[in-house]
Amino acid sequence: MTCRVVYAVASSSVCVRDPAVWFPEGRTTAVHDTTTIAGRAPSASHLTLSQIMDQHHTNLMGTVHGGRILNLIDSVAGVVAARHSDGPAVTAAIDETAFLRAVRVGDVVHVDARITWAGRSSMEVAVKVTADRWDRAVPPTDVATAHLVMVAIDDDGQPRTVPPLLPETDADRRRYREAEIRRKHRLALRRALLDGAEDD
Numbered sequence: 001m002t003c004r005v006v007y008a009v010a011s012s013s014v015c016v017r018d019p020a021v022w023f024p025e026g027r028t029t030a031v032h033d034t035t036t037i038a039g040r041a042p043s044a045s046h047l048t049l050s051q052i053m054d055q056h057h058t059n060l061m062g063t064v065h066g067g068r069i070l071n072l073i074d075s076v077a078g079v080v081a082a083r084h085s086d087g088p089a090v091t092a093a094i095d096e097t098a099f100l101r102a103v104r105v106g107d108v109v110h111v112d113a114r115i116t117w118a119g120r121s122s123m124e125v126a127v128k129v130t131a132d133r134w135d136r137a138v139p140p141t142d143v144a145t146a147h148l149v150m151v152a153i154d155d156d157g158q159p160r161t162v163p164p165l166l167p168e169t170d171a172d173r174r175r176y177r178e179a180e181i182r183r184k185h186r187l188a189l190r191r192a193l194l195d196g197a198e199d200d
């Protein structure tokens with residue numbers, strides 16, 4: 001990797017990949033001013049949490065409650081956002097989430113979360129949930145996927161600037177482009193809902 005950009009960070013300098021190499025739509029810098037914050041790769045905050053489901057997590061059918069899975073998704077996404085941004089982050093939005101297969105008591109659930117996009121203060125985190133069946137040595141079952149918008153906040157609860165995201169791999173770059181499309185849709189929806197709320 002050729003290092004062409006040096007960001008000053010506190011008293012040290014950090015060498016990162018030239019953003020022009022990968023930013024889409026001809027952009028040559030990250031979404032916000034990158035001169036003071038060093039960019040980070042998605043791999044720096046990537047996290048997988050594995051947990052055995054117990055009877056406290058079940059619904060009336062005896063399978064694991066969807067709310068429990070959502071709780072895990074939100075929690076792990078929060079950790080990834082905090083790791084990327086060096087501080088607390090709140091959930092601003094969770095995209096529609098489909099539950100593909102039921103999880104049973106005893107299954108080992110894996111919640112894999114990675115940051116796919118970062119703006120000024122917001123980050124998109126993609127989460128994939130799979131489960132190992134407790135009684136069968138078969139490949140993991142797909143349970144759910146989700147995309148969350150996490151916003152880094154300061155001590156007053158106000159949005160704060162986050163480091164730019166520096167995708168490393170082709171898959172990272174694809175995820176980044178797809179995240180931009182989702183962001184456009186979310187912001188359009190948010191605007192429409194806020195406009196509608198003003199009419200009430």
Ligand SMILES: CC(C)(COP(=O)(O)OP(=O)(O)OC[C@H]1O[C@@H](n2cnc3c(N)ncnc32)[C@H](O)[C@@H]1OP(=O)(O)O)[C@@H](O)C(=O)NCCC(=O)NCCS
Pocket residue numbers: 090091092093118119120121122123149151153157158159183186187190
């Ligand atoms: C999230 C929150 C801090 C945003 O504050 P705000 O005053 O609306 O700030 P902004 O409008 O500047 O938005 C901040 C960032 O979030 C993004 N954002 C906010 N809502 C969004 C949405 N629905 N979809 C996509 N992005 C969104 C903005 O685009 C902006 O991104 P950027 O800084 O990267 O450009 C605020 O709405 C909040 O505190 N919400 C409650 C969060 C919470 O309690 N969550 C737990 C579950 S209830």
